[in-house]
Amino acid sequence: MSFIARRAFSSTAYNAHKVAVLGAAGGIGQPLSLLLKLNxxxxxxxxxxxxxxxxxxADLSHIPTNSVVKGFLPDNEGLKKALEGVEVVVIPAGVPRKPGMTRDDLFNTNAxxxxxxxxxxxxxxxxxxxxVIANxxxxxxxxxxxxxxxxxxYDPKRIFGVTTLDVIRSSRFISEIKDTDPTTETVTVVGGHSGHTIVPLISQSSHPDISGETLDALTHRIQFGxxxxxxxxDGAGSATLSMAEAGARFAGSLLKALKGEAITEPTYVDSPLYKSEGIEFFSSxxxxxxxxxxxxxxLGKLSPYEEKLIEVAKVxxxxxxxxxxxFVAANP
Structure with missing residues (x-):
């Protein structure tokens, strides 16, 4: 191997990282793992x-990218082996929603x-x-x-709730209203990741003119997409492919951050924004x-409409x- 080749190889190795997907055989886990294999x-x-x-x-390992893929099961300390030396852990594990179920209905099993x-x-x-993707x-x-x-x-700087699906839905749904390229639409979504806790800041997007019934319908669609x-x-599951894309995008941002790039995007974290009101976690x-x-x-300057949404979300x-x-206190 030439000196130049050795340098290129070592540089690539230095910038690359070990990732674990917990729940990798599921509806989100498989497409998420595919997208990470391509990263x-x-x-x-x-x-x-x-x-x-x-x-x-085995299936993913045939794809010609530089990552090595290994699959682990619970026996023979498989979970421990899967996590050894890992820098990013993505958790899509859990049961999916079925028709009529809310995210809270999932709580007891997924918790x-x-x-x-x-x-x-x-x-x-x-x-x-x-x-954390698990709902x-x-x-x-x-x-x-x-x-x-x-x-x-516990390090509050290292635990994240993935709310990226709300962000990519917002870009897509706005582009449908305005007939624009969805890849150019950037929307900040704050609060949480279910129903009324999802607050898209449309006034800070490229289309602050969206108002009235159109804004109501757009906000509702983002919140309950x-x-x-x-x-x-029809009973066969919930959002898996779009969630996999969202999870892969956020995991990709974490990997870029590990390399020293300053990446900014919404995520649900231990946050100072509303701690004084007893709200320890918030997405911004x-x-x-x-x-x-x-x-x-x-959150920047909010419209009166968004201020009302935030108040509802906080409750x-x-x-x-x-x-x-x-749950953890009662079930340690």
Missing amino acids: KDVTSLSLYDLRGTPGVA SIVRDLAKAVAETAPKAFVA PVNSTVPIVAEVFKSKGV GDEVVKAK KVTLGPEGVKEVHG DLKKNIQKGVD
Whole structure:
């Protein structure tokens, strides 16, 4: 190997990272793992689930990118092995929503799953960035935080709720109204990740002129876009492909941050914005860096319409967060 080739190879290795997907054989996990396999910043991809992961790993391993893929099952300390040396952990594990179910209906099942996975991450990869997709995110992120606190390894800068699906939906839905290129539409979405806790800041987008019934309909569609998919799939699941894209995009941002790039996008984190009101977690624009959260940004100038949405969101958020905290206290 020439000196130039050696330098190029070592530079690539230096900039690449090990990622684990917990729940990798599921409806979100498989397409998410595919998208991460295609990410040039990933050199090692660990896939964990209760079943199916060796097959998913074998399938993905045939794709000619530089990452090595391994699948792990619960036996032989598979979860621990999957997490060893990992820098980014993405958790899409959990049961999907079915027609008529709210994200809160998912709570009892998914809370236990997330708690147990969080214990493993806290013990094996406590310094990893943890991106939580498992719903209800408003409650599962506090669950992860409480587990990490119980293990003495909590770092508020390293735990994230993935709200990127609300962001990409906003871009798409606005582009349909305005007949624009959705890739050029940037919308900040704040609050949480369910129903009325989702607050799109349309007044800060490129189309602050959207108002009246159009704004009402757009806001409702962004807040309840998941219901659209659940209904259309007619009992066969919830948003998996769009959520996989959202999860891969956010995981990609974390990988860029690890390389030293300053990336800013909305995510649900331990936030100072409304702590004085007892709301420990909130989604807003966050600048990411090599240590995780570099800066939590304020909401900027809100329209009176958005101020009302925020007040409604805070009521539900406070309850959702407490639900997660109480679950870990009652079920350590």
